[in-house]
Amino acid sequence: FTELESDQVARFQEYLRIRTAHPSPDYAGAAAFLLPYAASLGLRTATLHFTPCRTKPLLLLTWPGSDPSLPSVLLNSHIDSVPAEAERWSHPPFAAHRDPATGRVYARGAQDDKCLPVQYLEAIRGLRAAGFAPARTVHISLVPDEEIGGVDGFEKFAQSEEFRALNVGFMLDEGQASPTDVFRVFYADRLVWRLIVKAAGAPGHGSRMFDGAAVDNLMDCLEAVAGFREAQFGMVKAGERGPGEVVSVNPVYMKAGIPSPTGFVMNMQPSEAEVGFDLRLPPTADIEQIKRRLKEEWAPAHKNLTYELIRKGPVTDVAGRPIFTATDESNPWWSVFEQAITSAGGKLSKPEILSSTTDSRFVRQLGIPALGFSPMSNTPILLHDNNEFLEDKVFLRGIKVYEHVIRALSSFKA
Numbered sequence: 001f002t003e004l005e006s007d008q009v010a011r012f013q014e015y016l017r018i019r020t021a022h023p024s025p026d027y028a029g030a031a032a033f034l035l036p037y038a039a040s041l042g043l044r045t046a047t048l049h050f051t052p053c054r055t056k057p058l059l060l061l062t063w064p065g066s067d068p069s070l071p072s073v074l075l076n077s078h079i080d081s082v083p084a085e086a087e088r089w090s091h092p093p094f095a096a097h098r099d100p101a102t103g104r105v106y107a108r109g110a111q112d113d114k115c116l117p118v119q120y121l122e123a124i125r126g127l128r129a130a131g132f133a134p135a136r137t138v139h140i141s142l143v144p145d146e147e148i149g150g151v152d153g154f155e156k157f158a159q160s161e162e163f164r165a166l167n168v169g170f171m172l173d174e175g176q177a178s179p180t181d182v183f184r185v186f187y188a189d190r191l192v193w194r195l196i197v198k199a200a201g202a203p204g205h206g207s208r209m210f211d212g213a214a215v216d217n218l219m220d221c222l223e224a225v226a227g228f229r230e231a232q233f234g235m236v237k238a239g240e241r242g243p244g245e246v247v248s249v250n251p252v253y254m255k256a257g258i259p260s261p262t263g264f265v266m267n268m269q270p271s272e273a274e275v276g277f278d279l280r281l282p283p284t285a286d287i288e289q290i291k292r293r294l295k296e297e298w299a300p301a302h303k304n305l306t307y308e309l310i311r312k313g314p315v316t317d318v319a320g321r322p323i324f325t326a327t328d329e330s331n332p333w334w335s336v337f338e339q340a341i342t343s344a345g346g347k348l349s350k351p352e353i354l355s356s357t358t359d360s361r362f363v364r365q366l367g368i369p370a371l372g373f374s375p376m377s378n379t380p381i382l383l384h385d386n387n388e389f390l391e392d393k394v395f396l397r398g399i400k401v402y403e404h405v406i407r408a409l410s411s412f413k414a
């Protein structure tokens with residue numbers, strides 16, 4: 001590695017060592033790292049707050065373009081991470097240990113998505129050093145709370161006067177690692193719903209066999225859902241659909257039983273039981289059809305089942321259309337992006353729907369095009385997993401890719 005490259009990896013490690021994992025992300029620590037870093041590159045910096053407590057800063061870094069009348073380019077990244085079960089990791093999740101044999105940097109957030117701001121900033125360093133000056137203004141947003149739904153983060157930001165004033169024409173946000181040597185790109189996120197099913201039933205002695213116990217009723221629900229899930233998953237396994245192109249419904253918690261000082265009472269059948277599902281739909285899926293299925297097959301009232309279906313985030317854009325970004329001639333940003341990847345010597349996969357959900361949806365909802373992209377090829381998908389890592393060479397290549405991408409997007413004249 002050159003001295004610059006070693007420094008770049010070191011800066012990545014330094015950011016990873018700041019504990020921005022939930023449930024108590026160190027946003028102040030992240031700001032204390034990122035703001036002076038951006039300022040040292042000559043970027044303008046600002047800190048926005050969308051909560052009265054002011055403990056969830058949203059950082060805005062700006063590289064002014066020569067033609068401020070053109071819509072700007074926004075590069076987004078969330079500051080927060082999901083928690084890590086340290087005991088189950090081979091290296092401590094906040095040490096950002098670099099394995100000298102493989103170059104892997106192990107840390108929570110290495111892929112999701114703390115590589116991004118360092119890559120954005122180092123790409124800007126490279127472009128400045130090459131004497132490049134953008135026509136369009138380039139903004140970087142570093143936002144809190146993506147992992148918990150973005151309510152006090154991008155959701156409020158997207159609705160703010162400050163966001164409107166940025167006049168964003170196009171946004172790049174996080175994507176996902178690619179196990180092959182093509183880069184993946186995402187034009188939509190799935191829609192998130194929470195489904196809670198509650199069963200009521202007759203209580204009784206643990207030894208008695210009878211129909212209509214609460215857990216028995218809940219098991220009918222789980223079985224019906226499992227059948228649907230198998231069918232959807234089957235299409236993914238068969239390669240007929242991508243993981244973002246089906247409906248997923250996964251049980252994430254179950255609640256039942258009568259607590260006792262040592263655990264649960266073992267010889268009583270409870271009169272209530274509950275299960276929560278994470279439910280995700282492709283942007284064009286028909287929620288009415290799911291609602292019918294829920295009422296008739298998954299949680300029918302005659303089995304003493306009741307349910308709550310809670311929508312998380314928007315389902316249509318401001319024009320009432322499904323939320324996705326076009327990846328054809330109708331979206332000139334798409335071809336600019338695609339060509340930039342080619343000029344960087346990279347190959348792009350067929351655009352996909354992301355199976356999880358990102359802050360991009362709040363921007364697409366406004367009718368502004370946004371793509372999910374994290375330049376991590378030949379990398380196993382480890383977001384939210386144990387031993388999350390990113391190889392130093394892959395990280396450094398990403399900086400070069402962003403140099404091409406930022407150059408192209410910020411020069412693009414419609």
Ligand SMILES: CSCC[C@H](NC=O)C(=O)O
Nearest residue numbers: 146147149192312356357
């Ligand atoms: C309710 S929005 C949740 C957003 C979250 N994002 C990353 O994991 C997700 O579960 O996909």
Ligand SMILES: [Zn+2]
Nearest residue numbers: 078112113174
């Ligand atoms: Zn993420």
Ligand SMILES: [Zn+2]
Nearest residue numbers: 082112147383
């Ligand atoms: Zn995540």
